[in-house]
Every structure is written in structure tokens, then in C-alpha cells.
Amino acid sequence: MVEPRVYAAMAQPIVGHLDPYFFQISEEIRGLLATAFGTSNQFTMAISGTGSAGMEACVSNFVEDGSKMAVLANGFFCDRLSELGRRQGANVVRLEKPWGEVFSDGEARDFIKREKPNVVAYVMAETSTGVKQPGKAICEAAHEVGALVVADCVTALGTMPCNIDETGIDAAYSCTQKGLGAPPGLAPVSISPRALETLRGRTTSHKSWYFDLKLLDEYYGSSHRYHHTAPISMFYALREALEIIREEGLPARFARHERNHKAFVAGLEAMGLRMFVAPEHRMWALNTPCVPEGVTDLAIRKRLMEGDGIEILGGFGPLAGKVFRIGIMGAGSREENVLLLLDRMESALRAEGFPPRSSGVEAARAFYSA
Amino acid sequence: MVEPRVYAAMAQPIVGHLDPYFFQISEEIRGLLATAFGTSNQFTMAISGTGSAGMEACVSNFVEDGSKMAVLANGFFCDRLSELGRRQGANVVRLEKPWGEVFSDGEARDFIKREKPNVVAYVMAETSTGVKQPGKAICEAAHEVGALVVADCVTALGTMPCNIDETGIDAAYSCTQKGLGAPPGLAPVSISPRALETLRGRTTSHKSWYFDLKLLDEYYGSSHRYHHTAPISMFYALREALEIIREEGLPARFARHERNHKAFVAGLEAMGLRMFVAPEHRMWALNTPCVPEGVTDLAIRKRLMEGDGIEILGGFGPLAGKVFRIGIMGAGSREENVLLLLDRMESALRAEGFPPRSSGVEAARAFYSA
Numbered sequence: 001m002v003e004p005r006v007y008a009a010m011a012q013p014i015v016g017h018l019d020p021y022f023f024q025i026s027e028e029i030r031g032l033l034a035t036a037f038g039t040s041n042q043f044t045m046a047i048s049g050t051g052s053a054g055m056e057a058c059v060s061n062f063v064e065d066g067s068k069m070a071v072l073a074n075g076f077f078c079d080r081l082s083e084l085g086r087r088q089g090a091n092v093v094r095l096e097k098p099w100g101e102v103f104s105d106g107e108a109r110d111f112i113k114r115e116k117p118n119v120v121a122y123v124m125a126e127t128s129t130g131v132k133q134p135g136k137a138i139c140e141a142a143h144e145v146g147a148l149v150v151a152d153c154v155t156a157l158g159t160m161p162c163n164i165d166e167t168g169i170d171a172a173y174s175c176t177q178k179g180l181g182a183p184p185g186l187a188p189v190s191i192s193p194r195a196l197e198t199l200r201g202r203t204t205s206h207k208s209w210y211f212d213l214k215l216l217d218e219y220y221g222s223s224h225r226y227h228h229t230a231p232i233s234m235f236y237a238l239r240e241a242l243e244i245i246r247e248e249g250l251p252a253r254f255a256r257h258e259r260n261h262k263a264f265v266a267g268l269e270a271m272g273l274r275m276f277v278a279p280e281h282r283m284w285a286l287n288t289p290c291v292p293e294g295v296t297d298l299a300i301r302k303r304l305m306e307g308d309g310i311e312i313l314g315g316f317g318p319l320a321g322k323v324f325r326i327g328i329m330g331a332g333s334r335e336e337n338v339l340l341l342l343d344r345m346e347s348a349l350r351a352e353g354f355p356p357r358s359s360g361v362e363a364a365r366a367f368y369s370a
Numbered sequence: 371m372v373e374p375r376v377y378a379a380m381a382q383p384i385v386g387h388l389d390p391y392f393f394q395i396s397e398e399i400r401g402l403l404a405t406a407f408g409t410s411n412q413f414t415m416a417i418s419g420t421g422s423a424g425m426e427a428c429v430s431n432f433v434e435d436g437s438k439m440a441v442l443a444n445g446f447f448c449d450r451l452s453e454l455g456r457r458q459g460a461n462v463v464r465l466e467k468p469w470g471e472v473f474s475d476g477e478a479r480d481f482i483k484r485e486k487p488n489v490v491a492y493v494m495a496e497t498s499t500g501v502k503q504p505g506k507a508i509c510e511a512a513h514e515v516g517a518l519v520v521a522d523c524v525t526a527l528g529t530m531p532c533n534i535d536e537t538g539i540d541a542a543y544s545c546t547q548k549g550l551g552a553p554p555g556l557a558p559v560s561i562s563p564r565a566l567e568t569l570r571g572r573t574t575s576h577k578s579w580y581f582d583l584k585l586l587d588e589y590y591g592s593s594h595r596y597h598h599t600a601p602i603s604m605f606y607a608l609r610e611a612l613e614i615i616r617e618e619g620l621p622a623r624f625a626r627h628e629r630n631h632k633a634f635v636a637g638l639e640a641m642g643l644r645m646f647v648a649p650e651h652r653m654w655a656l657n658t659p660c661v662p663e664g665v666t667d668l669a670i671r672k673r674l675m676e677g678d679g680i681e682i683l684g685g686f687g688p689l690a691g692k693v694f695r696i697g698i699m700g701a702g703s704r705e706e707n708v709l710l711l712l713d714r715m716e717s718a719l720r721a722e723g724f725p726p727r728s729s730g731v732e733a734a735r736a737f738y739s740a
Binding site: 002007008010011012013014016017048049050051052053056060080083084086087088089175177183184185205206207208209210211227228229230231232233234237311 | 387450453457553577581599
């Protein structure tokens with residue numbers, strides 16, 4: 001969901017890519033993004049591409065032929081991280097977990113200490129499963145062996161605390177269309193001083209010119225050296241979306257996401273649905289209830305889409321047919337949406353032969369008024 | 371200049387990146403772009419990045435470690451093409467010409483036949499100099515030695531015939547913010563069947579996942595296999611901009627660019643300014659009059675910017691201080707803009723101690739009414 005204010009900002013007349021007004025906006029974005037990421041990193045900016053461009057920028061700048069990249073693999077986007085590392089010529093080693101589970105501190109630490117990689121990558125909030133992965137032990141172990149940490153914050157940014165400085169993350173990336181509530185088109189990234197130092201010490205030139213963070217640092221930094229023509233309209237949109245977040249306040253925003261998530265879960269469980277992820281590992285922005293026996297996820301999704309114009313997603317990969325993936329985030333994370341969704345899911349489940357055990361809407365209402 | 375219709379289209383509510391409506395739009399874009407490029411290439415689409423992303427996609431998919439890339443180097447963007455090729459590991463060989471000159475058919479042919487490269491790259495319309503480079507002999511020679519041809523159509527697309535099929539170009543890229551009149555944010559590309567075949571036969575995996583044309587072909591092609599989340603709003607904007615071009619008609623649009631360019635040149639020459647580029651090699655979208663003796667380009671540009679809010683650019687590299695670079699393109703290529711610009715330049719030149727020989731405005735008026 002994108003708020004009308006963001007669309008209106010995006011449609012403002014463009015200026016040149018070296019115009020002082022553009023750099024004023026990029027500086028505002030730098031500050032607002034840094035707050036959302038929880039960082040004092042000077043290099044906090046948006047890459048001119050979508051979220052995956054952020055992933056590619058963060059992997060490809062720190063991994064090269066012969067690097068060792070360790071991936072904590074428990075979902076789809078960990079697989080993509082691995083793929084990107086391999087393409088850059090890295091020796092990718094993986095610690096595997098079934099989708100939906102998290103890595104304990106000890107598991108992560110043992111793996112990293114054993115492998116001694118150059119780069120460790122993990123996903124903070126995995127959209128394919130609904131799991132959030134704690135990162136502190138990962139980062140500590142990585143830094144002990146001299147590795148940098150790349151973290152996927154795609155669904156995390158703007159919906160939960162990222163705390164990348166406190167956690168120790170060296171290269172974080174996200175997108176604009178999930179927790180930030182802007183249209184897709186930019187990839188926020190934040191790079192630690194430690195990572196920048198590694199970059200400056202790199203003796204081989206980066207294969208990619210478009211994603212070369214050293215060049216981007218010169219463009220957005222004080223020298224404003226021409227690199228590429230940034231998508232100005234998307235910067236307008238991102239600035240406005242971040243301004244909305246600033247007005248709400250991050251703590252209030254996170255609390256809102258948590259509250260609506262918990263109300264939704266209360267409703268789902270009252271209806272007799274089981275959540276796929278253990279309570280302590282659930283992210284707030286994306287809910288993954290299991291598909292009840294005797295019901296197909298496609299039938300429910302079709303009823304919601306065609307009857308109510310509500311789009312929920314199904315699982316894929318190992319979770320195909322097993323879970324729903326229901327995003328309640330950004331401007332969409334609202335009590336009325338939670339209640340509407342529960343009401344429509346109740347009808348859809350009943351129509352598909354799964355009469356809810358009790359009313360999801362009432363359970364969520366009870367949660368809200370408690 | 372972006373027309374209000376394009377801004378309005380861009381601000382329409384977004385849909386999902388796998389929504390049938392999105393693919394309906396991407397199919398419309400495919401058809402409209404193909405017309406503008408002058409091609410029947412099935413792979414005619416927009417890369418989710420700005421113009422430079424198109425350059426990187428076209429170079430990096432066809433050049434790898436040990437490839438030989440031949441660049442016809444007569445301007446800034448030829449240098450960037452060389453840089454991108456080198457980063458991909460290519461042995462880059464260059465035929466050099468002073469900025470502002472073009473390569474004759476014989477020179478291009480001899481160079482290509484001698485070097486026998488895998489890829490030949492040239493710039494169709496060089497924004498740093500105002501020169502257009504004929505491509506037919508380049509493509510013929512390249513194909514005779516089995517090379518693919520990459521052509522920069524950044525300023526060409528939508529302002530002059532690209533004719534990429536007739537010319538023999540295998541990989542063409544452009545941007546949205548010049549001749550097409552949309553905000554920056556996408557890179558139109560068109561890939562020949564011959565180039566796609568080369569791609570499919572490539573045994574090494576592409577270093578870049580984001581720019582992998584094989585994956586993008588699957589996303590935008592009939593299988594719609596999920597790749598990345600495309601910047602939907604930019605696709606809306608591009609579709610609308612292309613629709614405006616379709617309504618005007620390409621021949622009328624090119625004629626309009628040619629006419630306004632020629633009127634502007636008539637005005638400049640009447641004022642006593644000399645054009646940097648020989649008449650037969652001038653592109654229509656960007657004019658490069660020489661800075662007259664005794665005048666600094668910065669002083670004139672400052673007067674226009676601060677007094678009239680008109681932005682013209684200066685030369686850079688070997689042309690720093692020597693030429694103005696004045697873009698008159700897209701929706702901005704209009705008689706009233708040409709006359710206004712000449713009038714304001716006349717005042718600025720006079721104020722800087724270069725009284726025009728005769729009235730540029732009158733000369734342009736005479737041209738228009740001839």
C-alpha cells in the first residue's frame with residue numbers, strides 16, 4: 001500500500017541529476033534511512049534499482065573470485081544470496097536449516113568459526129517463511145574471524161527494528177515497496193565504515209560499474225562526481241514515504257505492526273489455524289498460517305482475490321501448498337484491515353469446507369480491546 | 371521535459387510485479403519500444419535501472435574474461451563503454467578519434483577487420499559532443515568477423531531514427547528521460563535473435579544476476595518466471611510517454627526535432643556562433659555551438675540559469691570551456707522554446723561583451739516561415 005502523499009510527491013516535476021535540490025533530497029533520505037536502519041553509517045543511500053539490485057550491490061562489492069561466502073540458509077532469499085555469491089566467483093558454503101526455522105547463536109557461531117569466510121550473509125526477515133533471524137551472534141562470530149556481514153533487510157526495514165549498528169551488520173539492503181510504503185524502484189543500502197575500508201583496500205576492480213559502491217559514494221558524497229542519472233521521481237517518493245515514517249515515529253510504527261500482527265494471529269488461531277513459525281521467531285509484517293487439511297491454498301486465495309479483491313500469497317518451494325503468506329505492513333497494517341481480512345478468510349474457509357472453530361474477528365476484537 | 375500526462379500515469383496505484391495487468395503494460399511497452407527502436411526483436415524491454423544500467427546489461431552479457439571488445443572512441447560515453455568492458459575482463463581495443471569527429475565507413479571497417487573482436491561498441495548519438503555516428507558499415511564489418519554490435523542509443527531513441535534492424539545492431543540500450551520524455555528510471559534495451567543465441571550458448575554464468583538478460587527474458591517472456599520486483603510506476607510512466615510518441619507518430623516527431631534543431635542552428639549562426647560539429651554529422655536533439663572567444667561558458671550558463679531558469683550545459687573533458695551543450699528534445703523541442711532560448715542567449719552574450727552579429731530570433735523566424 002502506497003499512501004496518496006507518496007504518489008503526489010513522486011509526480012512532482014523532476015530536476016537534473018546534479019541539481020543541488022536533488023542532493024538536498026538525497027541528504028534528507030540519508031538521514032531518514034539511517035534512523036530506520038538504526039545506524040550512524042555515513043554511507044546510507046538508495047541504489048538506483050529495486051531491492052534485488054541492493055542485494056547484488058551488497059554481495060558483489062565484497063565478494064570476488066576466490067572469496068569464501070558463508071550463507072545461513074533457511075529460505076528462498078538465502079538461496080538467492082548464495083546464487084549471487086557463486087556468480088561473483090565465491091566459494092559459497094551453507095549452513096542449512098529447514099525453511100521456517102532459525103539458527104541458534106551456537107549453531108551460527110560454530111559454522112562461522114569453522115568456515116572462516118570473508119563474508120557472512122543472512123536474511124533478517126525471510127519473506128518466504130515469515131521468520132526473523134537474530135543477528136548479534138552471527139555478527140560477533142563473523143568479526144572474530146575477520147568477515148563482513150551482509151544482511152537482507154528487505155521486509156524488515158520500516159516494520160521492525162533493524163538495529164544494524166548494534167547488531168554489527170556491515171552491509172544492509174532493503175527495498176522501497178514493503179515496510180517503507182513507497183512504490184518499488186530503489187534499494188536502500190547502508191554500509192559500515194569497516195566495509196568501506198575493505199572496499200577501498202580492494203585491489204581488483206569491481207566487475208560492475210553500475211553497482212560500484214565506491215563510485216556511488218563519490219556521487220552521493222560531498223564531491224557529487226557524476227556517475228549515473230538517478231531516478232529522481234523515485235527519490236521524491238522515497239523521501240515522502242520516509243517523512244511519513246518520521247511523523248509517525250519508528251517506535252509507534254513498530255508497535256503498530258506488532259499489535260496488528262498479534263491481533264491477526266489471535267484471530268487465525270481462534271479460527272483453528274496453526275501458525276507455521278514459533279511465536280518467538282515470527283516477524284510482524286508477514287504472517288504464515290498453515291493451510292488447514294482438506295483445503296487448498298489456491299482455492300482460498302482465489303476466493304479472496306475474485307470475491308473481495310484481497311491478494312494473499314501462497315507458499316513456494318518446500319512450503320508450496322503448506323502455508324499462506326499474508327503481508328500486513330506499512331500503511332496497510334491497520335485494525336480495520338486485520339478485521340476485514342479475518343472476516344473474509346472466515347467466509348472463504350467456510351465455503352471450502354473448513355468451518356472456523358470460533359470467530360476470528362471476535363478474537364481479534366477481544367485482543368484489541370484487552 | 372516530462373508531460374503532465376506522464377506524471378499522472380506514474381502516480382496511478384501500483385499492482386503486484388506478477389499481476390496480469392503489469393504484464394499487459396510490459397507487452398504494450400515491448401511493442402511501442404520496438405517501433406521506436408526500429409526493430410522486430412522479440413526481446414525489446416526495459417531494464418529496472420537507469421540508462422547506465424542498460425549499458426551495463428548490454429556490455430556484461432556479451433563480454434566476459436578474455437573477450438575482445440572493440441570500441442569506436444570519439445566521446446565520453448565511448449570511454450564509459452570501454453571502462454565497462456574492461457571491468458568485465460575484456461581486452462578492450464580502441465580506435466580513437468578526436469571528440470566531435472565521426473568514423474568513416476572505411477576506418478571502421480579496417481579497424482574491425484584487423485582486430486576481429488567478439489563485440490564492437492559505438493555510440494549512435496554522443497551527448498558529450500553532439501555527433502551522430504552512422505552504423506551500417508560498422509555492423510557489416512562486425513558480422514563479417516562474427517562479432518556482435520552494441521550501440522548506445524541513449525540520446526537517439528525517440529529523437530531520430532534508430533533503425534537498429536536495418537543497421538544490424540545486436541544490443542541497443544537507451545534511457546527514458548531524453549528522447550522519450552519520461553522521468554529517468556528505466557533502460558530500454560533491444561536484443562537481436564543473433565545476440566540471444568550467443569547468450570544461450572554462453573557456457574559461463576553471467577556475473578550479474580540483476581542484469582542477466584536470460585533471466586529477464588524469462589520474467590518478461592511468456593513464462594513470467596519471477597525475477598525481481600519491477601518498478602511498476604516507472605513502467606506506467608514509460609508506457610504513457612511511448613503512447614504520446616505513438617499519437618504524434620515517429621516520422622512527425624523526427625521531423626519536428628530536425629526542424630527545431632535547424633532553426634536553432636540558423637539562429638546561432640546568425641548571431642555569429644560557430645557549430646562545433648560538421649552539418650552532416652549533427653544530431654538533432656543536442657546542439658553544440660562553440661563558445662565564442664572572450665566569453666566563458668560558465669558566465670553565459672549562469673546568466674541563463676539565474677536570470678531565466680534555463681539550464682544549458684557546458685562541454686567537459688577535451689571540450690571543457692569550448693562548447694555549450696544545449697538539449698532541445700522530446701516535448702521541449704518546440705518553436706517557442708527555440709525562439710525563447712535564442713532571445714535569452716542573445717541577451718546573455720551581449721551582457722558578456724559578445725554583441726550578436728545579427729538577430730538569432732529573426733533568423734530562426736525566417737527559417738520557420740520559409
